[in-house]
Amino acid sequence: xxxxxxxxxxxxxxxAGMIRPQMATxxxxxATDAMIPTPLLQTSLHQAVQASFNRITIDGDTxxxxxxxxxxxxxxxxxMTHSNETALTLFTQTLTEVCTQLAQAIVRDGEGATKxxxxxxxxxxxxxxxxxxxxxxxxxPLVKTAFFASDANWGRILAAVGRxxxxxxxxxxxxxxxxxxxxxxxxxxAASYTEALGHQVxxxxxxxxxxxxxxxxxxxxxxxxxxxxxxxxxxAEYRT
Amino acid sequence: xxxxxxxxxxxxxxxAGMIRPQMATxxxxxATDAMIPTPLLQTSLHQAVQASFNRITIDGDTxxxxxxxxxxxxxxxxxMTHSNETALTLFTQTLTEVCTQLAQAIVRDGEGATKxxxxxxxxxxxxxxxxxxxxxxxxxPLVKTAFFASDANWGRILAAVGRxxxxxxxxxxxxxxxxxxxxxxxxxxAASYTEALGHQVxxxxxxxxxxxxxxxxxxxxxxxxxxxxxxxxxxAEYRT
Numbered sequence: 001x002x003x004x005x006x007x008x009x010x011x012x013x014x015x016a017g018m019i020r021p022q023m024a025t026x027x028x029x030x031a032t033d034a035m036i037p038t039p040l041l042q043t044s045l046h047q048a049v050q051a052s053f054n055r056i057t058i059d060g061d062t063x064x065x066x067x068x069x070x071x072x073x074x075x076x077x078x079x080m081t082h083s084n085e086t087a088l089t090l091f092t093q094t095l096t097e098v099c100t101q102l103a104q105a106i107v108r109d110g111e112g113a114t115k116x117x118x119x120x121x122x123x124x125x126x127x128x129x130x131x132x133x134x135x136x137x138x139x140x141p142l143v144k145t146a147f148f149a150s151d152a153n154w155g156r157i158l159a160a161v162g163r164x165x166x167x168x169x170x171x172x173x174x175x176x177x178x179x180x181x182x183x184x185x186x187x188x189x190a191a192s193y194t195e196a197l198g199h200q201v202x203x204x205x206x207x208x209x210x211x212x213x214x215x216x217x218x219x220x221x222x223x224x225x226x227x228x229x230x231x232x233x234x235x236a237e238y239r240t
Numbered sequence: 241x242x243x244x245x246x247x248x249x250x251x252x253x254x255x256a257g258m259i260r261p262q263m264a265t266x267x268x269x270x271a272t273d274a275m276i277p278t279p280l281l282q283t284s285l286h287q288a289v290q291a292s293f294n295r296i297t298i299d300g301d302t303x304x305x306x307x308x309x310x311x312x313x314x315x316x317x318x319x320m321t322h323s324n325e326t327a328l329t330l331f332t333q334t335l336t337e338v339c340t341q342l343a344q345a346i347v348r349d350g351e352g353a354t355k356x357x358x359x360x361x362x363x364x365x366x367x368x369x370x371x372x373x374x375x376x377x378x379x380x381p382l383v384k385t386a387f388f389a390s391d392a393n394w395g396r397i398l399a400a401v402g403r404x405x406x407x408x409x410x411x412x413x414x415x416x417x418x419x420x421x422x423x424x425x426x427x428x429x430a431a432s433y434t435e436a437l438g439h440q441v442x443x444x445x446x447x448x449x450x451x452x453x454x455x456x457x458x459x460x461x462x463x464x465x466x467x468x469x470x471x472x473x474x475x476a477e478y479r480t
Contacts, residue, residue, distance in 0.1 A: 236389035
């Protein structure tokens with residue numbers, strides 16, 4: 001629940017397995033007291049969902065059963081309209097924060113998850129290609145099992161970047177960071193990288209992979225989790 | 241080693257993890273005594289590899305280090321030329337058999353594999369779309385963990401077919417078989433299907449998934465394996 005504004009937004013959500021391509025197997029219920037016309041509410045929700053529930057993945061598997069429902073009671077003090085752009089922008093920002101908290105909670109609750117992985121892809125030509133790179137990394141079983149093992153395996157991440165379906169990517173220009181540590185540059189392991197540095201970064205539960213494509217100004221960020229024994233157990237033994 | 245022909249072909253191969261997109265992390269060495277010009281040998285090998293080493297996957301991950309080497313000593317009794325089409329066809333067929341045996345052996349030896357899964361996709365518009373469907377099934381962690389559990393989970397297979405990147409697929413026309421048992425028809429579980437039938441089929445080590453798209457005459461066949469605790473162990477603990 002986020003307050004300190006002329007409205008309140010509260011949400012709950014459940015996951016968490018096959019939540020691709022957009023939200024599937026996910027249910028989110030959000031309520032607000034904001035006084036806001038339905039079309040504006042729908043636009044706000046669409047923007048918030050794009051940046052939150054549509055930016056997470058567990059195992060790449062998909063489902064058809066999803067919902068994100070937003071109810072506005074209209075009891076709040078401030079009427080939000082097109083002419084009140086400041087209030088509307090604040091509302092959408094706050095709604096996005098709520099959705100992002102819920103989306104990240106789904107990933108933390110992912111089947112068998114032990115790590116929370118943020119994947120940022122920067123300096124791409126367009127957002128779509130940044131997302132392609134991010135999801136290719138996020139869906140690699142080898143990257144996911146390396147994170148489960150707290151193993152800073154730069155080669156597995158680089159291989160995933162290399163096979164993402166991008167046109168004319170110059171892999172030698174790509175830089176990859178784990179937390180603040182540069183692990184890949186010039187097509188191989190970074191000159192400044194040491195195993196001790198990688199080991200240190202990987203001890204955390206929350207870890208960020210940053211990929212710099214060096215060919216544009218677009219960027220994207222998604223969240224995923226690792227691949228553990230418990231993922232296999234949950235999905236193999238769910239009937240026993 | 242396959243003989244009874246006017247030539248001998250012998251091969252060895254090693255796998256087996258990230259063998260996508262074509263052969264990677266795989267080494268195969270094949271030798272023959274056939275008397276055959278290099279261009280014809282190259283053509284035969286290309287055809288054989290397309291139908292064997294390029295039709296397998298373990299986890300969808302990729303690598304850059306592959307090789308399939310074929311050496312011909314030319315000591316055999318029969319000279320193979322363009323004009324001797326029968327002998328040339330026989331040679332390519334036999335080479336394909338050797339490569340298929342090796343490719344399937346790589347899958348059986350896949351990291352943590354307990355099941356050998358043949359995926360046949362039939363009645364597609366073109367071979368490429370049959371391959372898309374086959375690889376989407378083969379790379380689904382949910383399908384792979386279900387096979388590890390000997391669980392005839394028709395819904396996970398159907399969901400994978402449904403999200404394969406095909407244009408205008410009518411999912412209600414798709415039939416899916418496990419072994420000889422029809423598990424999906426008319427967009428849901430087959431009328432004749434029972435859990436006892438599914439349970440029986442899934443006890444085998446070698447299991448065939450057949451998907452009938454009902455919209456053309458193209459087909460494709462690939463081989464893959466399941467996803468087990470040992471897959472996670474091998475790829476998480478390989479440094480310890």
